[in-house]
Amino acid sequence: EREVEGDLVLGDIGYGMPFRAGSFDGAISISALQWLCQADKSYHNPVKRLYKFFSTLYG
Template sequence: MVLPSEWAGPNPEISRALELLNLPENEPAFLLDIGCGSGLSGEILDEEGHMWVGMDISPSMLQVALDREVEGDLFLQDVGQGMGFRPGTFDGAIRIQERQRTKGRQRKSIKEKDWVLHKKEIARMRGTKNVPLDSKYTARKRKPRF
């Protein structure tokens, strides 16, 4: 998987997250990167001099991080299933969404698709007949269940 070059380098979201954590100056911190994905934000944490542990729900994204040989420790974990850390293990935690890094045009098409799928789902829930399929591969009909 090739990552766009504009994602590399300084990132204002990560800089802002570190600023909000209010960590001591010139001291390395032990941070948890929730939803680390391919480890892009972790690399920036490395450049800032911090140690980090990344967790993600996607095995394929963690494999990309391993292929890129990121410095932090990685593990496969769903945040919704709880995290087995003792209180005070980390100096802080960050969560940076990759979706925020997409270009405006890409974001607009994502929003349009979300809007269309939402409208189709509402139509299905109301029982409207002949709602167009989401794609040629998915032909499911949902019925409201309460």
């Protein structure tokens, strides 16, 4: 076990990413994007959630 320093942001990527443009050089996602296509709540619209996420990636 090793210690890691940093900040943690917890959120729903279906509402967009809360970061300024240019905050990251890259990102790795494992088992996240398919959950945007799930509509487990009546107000979850997969098309809108996918659009919101991808439109906030490039600021």
